[in-house]
Amino acid sequence: MSNSMPAIDRRSALKIIAAASLTAGSACIFVTGSAHAEEETEETGVKKNAPFSGRVGFLVKPENCLNCQACVEACRKFNKTSKDRPARRKIAKYEKDGEALYVSMSCMHCEEPSCMAVCPAGAISKAEDGVVIVDKDRCIGCKYCYQACPFGVPQYNSVAMDKCDCCTLGGTRPGNMPRCAEACKFGALHFGTVEELLAQCPEAKVIETSTKPSFYLA
Amino acid sequence: MEGLQNVWGWQPALYLFLGGVGAGAFIAAMVAYFKNGQKKSSTVFASVCAAAVCLVVGLLLLLSELITPARGLMMWQSFSNFSSWMTIGAWVVFAAVIVFVLEALCLWDRAVAFVSKGNSSFGEAVPAMARVLGIVGCVLAFCVAAYTGILLMSAPGVPLWNTILLPCLFTVSALDTGIALVEVITFVNRKKEGMGEATVLLLNRGVVALVVVELVVLAALLISMAMAPAGESHTAAVAAQSAALIFQGELAPWFWILVVALGLAVPLVASFVTLRASGEKPHIVGLAGAMGALIGGCALRFIIMLAGLHADPVIDTIVQLMG
Numbered sequence: 001m002s003n004s005m006p007a008i009d010r011r012s013a014l015k016i017i018a019a020a021s022l023t024a025g026s027a028c029i030f031v032t033g034s035a036h037a038e039e040e041t042e043e044t045g046v047k048k049n050a051p052f053s054g055r056v057g058f059l060v061k062p063e064n065c066l067n068c069q070a071c072v073e074a075c076r077k078f079n080k081t082s083k084d085r086p087a088r089r090k091i092a093k094y095e096k097d098g099e100a101l102y103v104s105m106s107c108m109h110c111e112e113p114s115c116m117a118v119c120p121a122g123a124i125s126k127a128e129d130g131v132v133i134v135d136k137d138r139c140i141g142c143k144y145c146y147q148a149c150p151f152g153v154p155q156y157n158s159v160a161m162d163k164c165d166c167c168t169l170g171g172t173r174p175g176n177m178p179r180c181a182e183a184c185k186f187g188a189l190h191f192g193t194v195e196e197l198l199a200q201c202p203e204a205k206v207i208e209t210s211t212k213p214s215f216y217l218a
Numbered sequence: 219m220e221g222l223q224n225v226w227g228w229q230p231a232l233y234l235f236l237g238g239v240g241a242g243a244f245i246a247a248m249v250a251y252f253k254n255g256q257k258k259s260s261t262v263f264a265s266v267c268a269a270a271v272c273l274v275v276g277l278l279l280l281l282s283e284l285i286t287p288a289r290g291l292m293m294w295q296s297f298s299n300f301s302s303w304m305t306i307g308a309w310v311v312f313a314a315v316i317v318f319v320l321e322a323l324c325l326w327d328r329a330v331a332f333v334s335k336g337n338s339s340f341g342e343a344v345p346a347m348a349r350v351l352g353i354v355g356c357v358l359a360f361c362v363a364a365y366t367g368i369l370l371m372s373a374p375g376v377p378l379w380n381t382i383l384l385p386c387l388f389t390v391s392a393l394d395t396g397i398a399l400v401e402v403i404t405f406v407n408r409k410k411e412g413m414g415e416a417t418v419l420l421l422n423r424g425v426v427a428l429v430v431v432e433l434v435v436l437a438a439l440l441i442s443m444a445m446a447p448a449g450e451s452h453t454a455a456v457a458a459q460s461a462a463l464i465f466q467g468e469l470a471p472w473f474w475i476l477v478v479a480l481g482l483a484v485p486l487v488a489s490f491v492t493l494r495a496s497g498e499k500p501h502i503v504g505l506a507g508a509m510g511a512l513i514g515g516c517a518l519r520f521i522i523m524l525a526g527l528h529a530d531p532v533i534d535t536i537v538q539l540m541g
Contacts, residue, residue: 041307060538062539092532094533094536094540096537096540097534101536101539101540103532103536106234111402114374114375116302117302118301118302118303118304118331118373119299119302119371120296120297120298120302120304120305121295121296121297121299122297122298122299133260138295139285139286140285140290140296141285142280142283142304143225143226143282143283144304145228145304146225146374147225147370147375147379147526148372148373148374149530150373150375150529151375151530151531152528152530158285159285159286160285160286194254205535205539206533206534206540207534207535208531209522209531209536210374210376211374217532217536217539218539
């Protein structure tokens with residue numbers, strides 16, 4: 001119990017800061033978001049950033065997550081996910097002995113993705129930087145990838161399977177930082193190469209599954 | 219039906235059942251064909267036709283479940299990744315349909331007479347062709363039966379499915395329900411022709427053996443899931459949860475009544491009665507047993523499909539983090 005007290009105190013403090021910063025910063029985020037959007041339309045098709053050198057992944061620090069949903073909203077906005085559909089990213093709540101942890105989750109961009117192995121149409125592939133991407137023009141929507149994914153990540157819309165592609169728009173613009181990681185103001189969600197993430201947090205734990213997810217928890 | 223697997227609906231469940239029953243019916247029909255000295259038989263012909271229809275309807279159901287069925291029809295593109303069991307299975311089912319149809323044509327007097335009108339040597343080759351197609355068809359049928367289980371087994375996220383026992387169960391059930399379909403056709407066709415005492419005896423002995431094996435495999439599957447050490451990992455906990463759903467949960471009434479009582483106990487008793495009665499004419503009790511086996515086999519696919527809950531491996535790491 002004594003161990004959990006400092007975490008709660010820190011969390012309460014973070015919540016107050018979050019409430020204040022979210023209210024005050026929402027207008028700024030909106031303005032910045034519009035500026036980004038303008039920039040994006042101007043640079044259509046231009047690969048501005050260099051691809052990540054090495055396999056990319058996510059590092060999540062649940063102790064820092066306040067469930068503010070900023071990552072989910074940023075994902076929803078960039079990927080134009082309508083309100084009536086679930087976003088590509090979600091925040092899962094885990095509870096033990098009254099203590100709750102929030103984990104921001106999306107595609108784990110596994111090293112050996114089972115979704116890619118089972119896709120009959122060969123619509124799922126891994127980009128050079130390890131991002132698992134879906135060719136929507138090839139996907140037949142059999143939903144076998146959902147059954148094969150240990151995390152139940154794939155979702156389906158009226159066109160094809162839909163999941164996180166690290167904001168690369170189907171692999172066309174490698175090198176961009178996913179909007180969810182950019183949106184996290186509390187250091188709960190990090191994106192980078194696996195080497196960078198592990199150097200940043202050597203004690204991070206990998207999730208033990210046969211697909212070797214590029215997703216670490218600390 | 220909340221809390222059950224609902225991403226795959228009723229179409230894939232029915233596809234797995236029809237794939238199995240079609241495959242099993244072809245094998246049972248060929249057993250009867252070879253046992254009767256490869257004599258032409260309207261029952262065998264009808265059984266082969268029914269087997270082909272089952273597979274075609276199954277494939278159409280699978281297509282109807284797709285988001286883009288039209289794209290799915292372009293099989294050379296949509297089923298081109300051979301690391302996927304769905305691809306392998308789709309092509310095996312497709313090949314099986316072709317072989318079943320060709321075998322049906324070889325067993326159909328009118329078709330043989332029509333084709334051999336201008337070419338008498340073709341007519342002479344038909345029995346040999348029927349023999350070869352029968353054997354090739356049996357191999358393909360066995361592969362289809364096993365594939366229906368392998369398709370689910372290769373989903374690592376679902377503990378109930380991710381076991382070798384599932385293809386074993388579905389293969390045995392496919393053979394069992396296949397014999398049942400042939401028995402139903404034999405009963406319907408009883409006024410026209412009998413099956414032959416030796417064949418009836420063989421098929422009923424087959425039912426007894428298959429039901430016993432199916433009971434053992436089903437028990438092994440469910441007990442291994444129920445006994446999974448739930449405290450060790452979330453995957454094991456979900457395995458136990460799936461088994462509990464079937465044994466005593468929401469699916470239990472369907473499992474005990476449709477699968478165990480109708481699908482296994484009734485065919486077993488019916489086969490014993492038929493074996494004691496013997497004779498060429500199919501018995502009404504045999505029909506009851508066959509109908510029970512078909513209903514039970516279908517219910518089994520639905521129950522296994524619905525109880526296929528996803529595990530969440532993240533939980534195990536979170537538990538470590540939380541100490």
